[in-house]
Amino acid sequence: MMTQPDxxxxxxxxxxxxxxxxxxxxxxxxxxxxQRGRRPAAPxxxxxxxxxxxxxxxTVERPAGTELLAFEGEIxxxxxxxxxxxxxxxxxxxxxxxxxxxxxxxYDLRANDKGSNVRSKGGDGFTPLGPQLxxxxxVDPAALRVRTWVNGALVQEDTSAAVLxxxxxxxxxxxxxxxxxxxxxxxxxxxxxxSVVVPGDVVEVEVDVVSGARAGATSGRLVTTVxxxxxxxxxxxxxxxxxxxxxxxxxxxxxxxxxLPPAAPPGLGDGLRAKLEQAPVAALSAQLRKRxxxxxxxxxxxxxxxxxxxxxxxxxxxxxxNREDLFASHGGGFNAQKRAFDAxxxxxxxxxxxxxxxxxxxxxxxxxIRAHARGAxxxxxxxxxxxxxxxxxxGLPVYSRGAxxxxxxxxxxxxxxxxxIACGGAAVQPGDVIVGDSDGxxxxxRALVEEVVDAALAQEEEDxxxxxxxxxxxxxxxxxxxxxxxxxxxxxxxxxx
Numbered sequence: 203m204m205t206q207p208d209x210x211x212x213x214x215x216x217x218x219x220x221x222x223x224x225x226x227x228x229x230x231x232x233x234x235x236x237q238r239g240r241r242p243a244a245p246x247x248x249x250x251x252x253x254x255x256x257x258x259x260x261t262v263e264r265p266a267g268t269e270l271l272a273f274e275g276e277i278x279x280x281x282x283x284x285x286x287x288x289x290x291x292x293x294x295x296x297x298x299x300x301x302x303x304x305x306x307x308x309y310d311l312r313a314n315d316k317g318s319n320v321r322s323k324g325g326d327g328f329t330p331l332g333p334q335l336x337x338x339x340x341v342d343p344a345a346l347r348v349r350t351w352v353n354g355a356l357v358q359e360d361t362s363a364a365v366l367x368x369x370x371x372x373x374x375x376x377x378x379x380x381x382x383x384x385x386x387x388x389x390x391x392x393x394x395x396x397s398v399v400v401p402g403d404v405v406e407v408e409v410d411v412v413s414g415a416r417a418g419a420t421s422g423r424l425v426t427t428v429x430x431x432x433x434x435x436x437x438x439x440x441x442x443x444x445x446x447x448x449x450x451x452x453x454x455x456x457x458x459x460x461x462l463p464p465a466a467p468p469g470l471g472d473g474l475r476a477k478l479e480q481a482p483v484a485a486l487s488a489q490l491r492k493r494x495x496x497x498x499x500x501x502x503x504x505x506x507x508x509x510x511x512x513x514x515x516x517x518x519x520x521x522x523x524n525r526e527d528l529f530a531s532h533g534g535g536f537n538a539q540k541r542a543f544d545a546x547x548x549x550x551x552x553x554x555x556x557x558x559x560x561x562x563x564x565x566x567x568x569x570x571i572r573a574h575a576r577g578a579x580x581x582x583x584x585x586x587x588x589x590x591x592x593x594x595x596x597g598l599p600v601y602s603r604g605a606x607x608x609x610x611x612x613x614x615x616x617x618x619x620x621x622x623i624a625c626g627g628a629a630v631q632p633g634d635v636i637v638g639d640s641d642g643x644x645x646x647x648r649a650l651v652e653e654v655v656d657a658a659l660a661q662e663e664e665d666x667x668x669x670x671x672x673x674x675x676x677x678x679x680x681x682x683x684x685x686x687x688x689x690x691x692x693x694x695x696x697x698x699x
Contacts, residue, residue: 214257215301215332216280218385224250224329225376226276226305226319230365230391236536237394237455239545239620245367245375248319250305250329255387258333258424262306263431264401265325268443270309270453271428273399274392275350275358275407278303278331279338279369285382293373294343296382299335302348302407302421303389306330309453310443327426331387334422336411343369345413348392351406351423352399360393361412367391397455401430470515470549470635477655478513483641485658492657493650500582500626500643502558503601506590512599512638514551514579516630516645517542518623521556521564521585521614528615539616543569548577551636555623556585560603562613563588570596582636582643584626585614601643667692 213219228246235241256262264271282298306329311322343362346369350358362369369390376382399405404427410420435442447462454460470478490498505512519542522528532538543565546552552573556564564585570593573581580599586606587593593600610616622631628645630636635646646654668682681688 212256215335216255216385216387217299217335218280221252221255221385221387222383224252224255224387224389225382226250226323226389227367227372227391230367230372231360231393232364232366232536233360233394234392234396235366236541238452239541241366245372247376248317248323250319250389251324253326254324254329256327256330256426258330258422258426260327260330261427261429262327262330263325263429264399265308265431265443266434268308268310270398270445270449271400272307272309272396272453273350273352273405273407273426274305274307274396275348275405276303276305276392277346277348277362277369277390277409279373279388279390280335281373281382281384281386281388282338284384285373285377286380288374288377290368290370290374293370293377294338296373296377297338297343297369300338300341300346300409300421301332301335302409302424303387304330304350304405304407304424304426305389305392306426308443309449310445312449313444314441329387329389330407330424330426332421332424334420336409336416336419336421340414341411341416341419342414345411345417347410347412349408349410350395352397353404357397358393358395362390364393365391395455397459398453399428401428403428464548470513474652474655475513475549477659478635478637478651479511481637481655481658481662483637483639483644485662486637486644486646486654487641488661489654489657490644490646490650493654495647495650498628498645498647500553500584500601500628500630500638500645502603502626503582503584503643504604505638505640506587506594506600506602507597508640510599512551512580512582512601512636512643514549514636515648516553516632516634516636517546517550518620518630518632519552519554519616520618520621520623521554521610522617523557523559524611524613524615529611532615532617533611537616538619539565539569539610542619543572543576545619546573546576546578549579551580551582552578553623553625553630553636554581554583554585555625555630556583556614557624558584558603558626559613560586560606562586562608562610563606564602564610564614565593567592567596570598570600574598580636580638582625582638599638601638664692667695 590605
């Protein structure tokens with residue numbers, strides 16, 4: 203039986219008054235996870251103090267000296283009956299009501315407690331709930347929709363069918379670790395579209411039921427107005443708010459929305475890139491071998507444009523062997539393949555692990571066009587390419603095992619991005635430097651790249667001088683490689699003119 207609610211207006215929307223605890227999920231919606239560039243394998247959580255709960259129709263302060271207060275429209279679950287070690291198929295029975303929530307957060311305070319979110323998510327008024335409750339007893343937990351408006355413009359919309367972790371799974375998982383008690387609130391995560399609000403902005407969140415017996419039931423709009431706070435934080439008591447461009451990008455949702463310039467091409471400055479453009483792959487390979495690295499060539503791939511040099515930083519995509527049930531769960535929608543091509547940055551080389559299996563395409567012309575539009579430096583796959591001529595016509599340096607007309611699902615399941623992979627017998631990590639020419643493709647560890655390219659260019663200069671001496675009629679013996687006499691002549695070459 204539920205306890206009688208207290209009369210604190212902050213908890214007016216909750217049937218049992220003040221909740222014992224508020225538990226929130228870090229990442230749950232697929233759209234939000236893809237926006238952040240990572241899909242967690244399991245849910246993770248943080249706690250919000252009950253003092254952060256607020257009723258609709260009120261205000262929330264952006265503290266003095268801060269700039270990155272962000273809204274997050276969410277579906278809130280209210281626990282009706284205690285849940286402890288309940289299986290997922292029974293978990294929804296412990297949810298009495300559903301309502302709207304705004305999981306507000308202050309990115310300025312993330313630095314010293316990121317993950318716990320104690321300060322960044324725990325401020326007074328940072329968890330508005332309500333205004334009305336939806337009886338959960340006859341609601342399909344996959345039929346809930348959350349929408350958010352800022353100043354009347356719709357900025358978030360998604361349904362609970364599009365989550366990585368269902369509401370029932372979240373309740374069951376939490377109940378493995380501690381008792382969810384009557385009146386507790388569980389926030390189930392926010393979809394893509396969360397961004398920054400400033401004083402004067404009005405945020406509205408609504409949860410409704412889109413199908414089933416309760417279709418049309420709604421929480422009503424949860425309205426919160428942002429106001430400017432007057433009180434600054436005291437440096438003598440704790441760390442002060444701090445922001446950087448990374449926090450601004452995450453808070454606003456993109457660099458463009460944050461008013462930041464496009465990110466610099468990852469990894470390689472113009473000077474280093476120019477050196478790598480000049481150094482032949484064969485020369486780089488020799489220098490890597492001198493340093494004990496013999497397994498750094500991506501074997502079995504051939505260039506679509508032998509006359510084009512490939513230089514860039516690796517972004518990785520992994521395919522696993524096709525299995526029908528795995529393709530059903532991972533092959534559709536915004537899968538790993540699409541995420542990789544949609545997120546490749548200027549200067550990156552998309553390197554694809556296809557296990558040397560050339561009996562299916564790993565990309566086609568549409569994805570090649572997308573990579574080109576994103577500014578990718580090239581593509582390397584140890585699998586096949588569909589629409590081979592059309593891909594070549596895009597103009598990107600592309601290395602593959604050749605053409606194949608079959609679609610992805612014949613041999614491969616798109617599985618993961620930005621992980622260490624194997625391509626053409628070589629291990630490739632995100633951030634490795636990829637260099638290719640008509641001789642093949644090399645993986646150069648980032649820590650060695652400047653040393654290796656400088657040595658390769660020096661060796662090229664030396665070899666060019668040796669070639670001149672041979673062309674002038676000198677015998678190879680003693681000259682290639684140079685003995686002490688020839689080495690002394692080489693050292694004095696500038697003086698000799």
